[in-house]
Amino acid sequence: MTTCRQIRPLLPRLPDSxxxxxxxxxxxxxxxxxxxxxxxxxxxxxxxxxxxxxxxxPPRLPAGDQVATWIMEQEASRLPMSGxxxxxxxxxxxxIEHRGWGVGxxxxxxxxxxxxxxxxxxxDLRLPAAMDRARVAGHPIHPRRGHPKPxxxxxxxxxxxxxxPVVGIAPVRTTGRLTVGExxxxxxxxxxxxxxADIGRVEVEPNSRIRLLETRAAAHRLRLERGGVRAKINxxxxxxxxxxxxxxxxxxxxxxxxxxxxxxxxxxQVNSGWVELAHNGREAIVPQGALCQTRPGIGPGTPxxxxxxxxxxxALAELDFANGGSRALSTVLATARRRDSLTLWHLxxxxxxxxxxxxxxxxxxxxPPPADVTRQGIRRLDPTLMRLWREKIEDNFWREEWRRxxxxx
Amino acid sequence: MESVLSPGTRGAGESQDDEAMQRVAGxxxxxxxxxFDRHKTRLYGFLFHLVGNRAAAEDLLGETFLRLYQARRxxxxxxxxRPWLFAIARNLALGELRHRSVVTRxxxxxxxxxxxxxxxxxxxxxxxxxRVRAALARLPEEQRSALVLKEYQQMEYREIGQVLGCSETxxxxxxxxxxxxxxxxxxxWWEAEP
Numbered sequence: 081m082t083t084c085r086q087i088r089p090l091l092p093r094l095p096d097s098x099x100x101x102x103x104x105x106x107x108x109x110x111x112x113x114x115x116x117x118x119x120x121x122x123x124x125x126x127x128x129x130x131x132x133x134x135x136x137x138p139p140r141l142p143a144g145d146q147v148a149t150w151i152m153e154q155e156a157s158r159l160p161m162s163g164x165x166x167x168x169x170x171x172x173x174x175x176i177e178h179r180g181w182g183v184g185x186x187x188x189x190x191x192x193x194x195x196x197x198x199x200x201x202x203x204d205l206r207l208p209a210a211m212d213r214a215r216v217a218g219h220p221i222h223p224r225r226g227h228p229k230p231x232x233x234x235x236x237x238x239x240x241x242x243x244x245p246v247v248g249i250a251p252v253r254t255t256g257r258l259t260v261g262e263x264x265x266x267x268x269x270x271x272x273x274x275x276x277a278d279i280g281r282v283e284v285e286p287n288s289r290i291r292l293l294e295t296r297a298a299a300h301r302l303r304l305e306r307g308g309v310r311a312k313i314n315x316x317x318x319x320x321x322x323x324x325x326x327x328x329x330x331x332x333x334x335x336x337x338x339x340x341x342x343x344x345x346x347x348x349q350v351n352s353g354w355v356e357l358a359h360n361g362r363e364a365i366v367p368q369g370a371l372c373q374t375r376p377g378i379g380p381g382t383p384x385x386x387x388x389x390x391x392x393x394x395a396l397a398e399l400d401f402a403n404g405g406s407r408a409l410s411t412v413l414a415t416a417r418r419r420d421s422l423t424l425w426h427l428x429x430x431x432x433x434x435x436x437x438x439x440x441x442x443x444x445x446x447x448p449p450p451a452d453v454t455r456q457g458i459r460r461l462d463p464t465l466m467r468l469w470r471e472k473i474e475d476n477f478w479r480e481e482w483r484r485x486x487x488x489x
Numbered sequence: 490m491e492s493v494l495s496p497g498t499r500g501a502g503e504s505q506d507d508e509a510m511q512r513v514a515g516x517x518x519x520x521x522x523x524x525f526d527r528h529k530t531r532l533y534g535f536l537f538h539l540v541g542n543r544a545a546a547e548d549l550l551g552e553t554f555l556r557l558y559q560a561r562r563x564x565x566x567x568x569x570x571r572p573w574l575f576a577i578a579r580n581l582a583l584g585e586l587r588h589r590s591v592v593t594r595x596x597x598x599x600x601x602x603x604x605x606x607x608x609x610x611x612x613x614x615x616x617x618x619x620r621v622r623a624a625l626a627r628l629p630e631e632q633r634s635a636l637v638l639k640e641y642q643q644m645e646y647r648e649i650g651q652v653l654g655c656s657e658t659x660x661x662x663x664x665x666x667x668x669x670x671x672x673x674x675x676x677x678w679w680e681a682e683p
Binding site: 092093095120123124127128130131132140141143144145146147148149150151152 | 676
């Protein structure tokens with residue numbers, strides 16, 4: 081009979097089930113006669129089962145599409161902390177800040193169910209938070225200095241308006257919190273309202289996906305991936321930003337509606353005040369009553385008033401997004417009213433120099449430029465002269481708005 | 490412990506990974522998302538066992554996929570996606586531990602983390618989990634990685650060797666020693682078990 085000393089080395093291999101027939105026969109014969117080795121063999125056989133009991137804290141892992149977007153943004157922007165050449169790179173806040181467990185019974189059920197599996201029982205619990213860490217307030221980027229200490233992540237109050245909006249994967253029954261980095265999603269039957277710190281409110285329309293990027297005294301920033309928001313902000317200009325796939329809306333003191341479709345195309349409609357749209361150096365200043373389309377890869381088009389002639393709107397879309405040529409420009413110039421002066425002003429830097437004189441001439445007839453503004457200056461897009469002319473257009477616009485409101489009353 | 494996946498399924502998964510990596514190499518974000526979703530949970534588990542901290546494991550998971558994306562053109566189809574992915578993760582985790590020079594502290598955290606399981610957890614399961622995790626945490630890193638890859642990831646020894654940068658035989662030996670060490674670490678508690 082084989083001795084215990086000969087048999088013991090075989091036991092740690094039992095979980096692999098890879099003993100050859102000879103080894104298996106020796107083991108079987110020995111175990112039949114040796115209670116100590118039987119006990120030991122049972123221990124090794126049970127080891128995988130025990131390991132499966134070593135459950136882990138549930139991770140807060142983002143969805144793949146969010147990670148992919150984030151990674152590709154990192155790569156595109158090549159921020160200094162984006163790894164690559166710096167092997168000591170660290171994420172201060174990649175998925176989510178430490179907020180304790182707090183998911184309660186549902187979590188326990190999920191984990192208990194997962195325990196029955198031999199896989200690591202680590203169900204996803206939360207959608208991501210601060211992947212966009214470069215902009216997360218209060219979390220400076222350090223090259224691998226270890227993890228930041230847990231700290232309270234700023235959050236905005238979310239209230240359900242209809243249906244069941246979701247923050248992360250947590251449904252908002254009445255009210256909830258949207259922390260920096262988290263997504264709020266509404267389906268076709270749900271709406272939500274977000275308190276933008278203490279400066280205003282944003283109503284999130286159905287079928288929307290929106291994320292809080294940062295909130296601090298100097299800037300509050302949302303990302304609207306799709307859907308629509310109605311924002312009403314009462315704050316100094318340039319405190320509130322909404323990023324979309326095709327432009328950033330910069331609040332200049334206003335209320336507005338911003339919608340983005342699944343292809344990233346957007347449209348801004350300003351209800352009161354002004355909003356600036358910007359993307360890659362291309363800007364549009366959109367006053368109340370006006371709209372502006374945006375397109376991925378292009379940015380904001382030329383703003384126009386909702387009551388502008390249909391022919392002007394169509395021609396403008398051709399110019400902005402469909403390589404419209406001289407004919408489209410002619411249509412815009414021919415159909416523009418005095419009220420459309422701001423539209424023409426936006427066209428000045430967007431047309432080729434050869435066409436700029438045509439825009440200048442038409443705009444001059446609709447809103448004569450201030451005395452100091454010359455054709456030559458506008459031809460070379462002198463910033464001061466451009467600003468002076470725009471201010472005159474804006475003055476006229478507000479006088480007209482005031483007159484309209486007086487008539488309406 | 491054998492894989493719950495049939496060899497056919499496993500092969501299909503590998504070819505899916507290869508196909509996705511080809512798309513990732515072409516800059517396809519959807520393929521990157523697909524790979525992340527497919528591997529995130531297991532990779533998180535592996536990283537947690539290495540660094541002993543949820544936040545660190547979550548961070549390293551993201552970092553792993555960022556590195557994967559940066560190295561996407563260096564991946565060779567058929568060379569084994571999972572070992573490649575886990576090797577990236579392990580290297581990052583070891584870098585993390587080296588950076589802090591706190592391998593022992595990380596092991597301590599692993600032991601501490603044993604007490605962080607949620608309230609309402611079955612007390613006995615919790616105790617088992619705590620003891621096993623603490624015992625795992627005390628294993629030398631190479632043994633711990635080998636055992637975790639074998640038992641939790643159901644990797645073949647050949648794949649484990651690829652992750653750890655050693656031969657198949659060495660991977661087998663490390664797993665073997667890990668089991669022996671773990672058995673000894675749990676002996677006292679085990680013997681007291683009814």
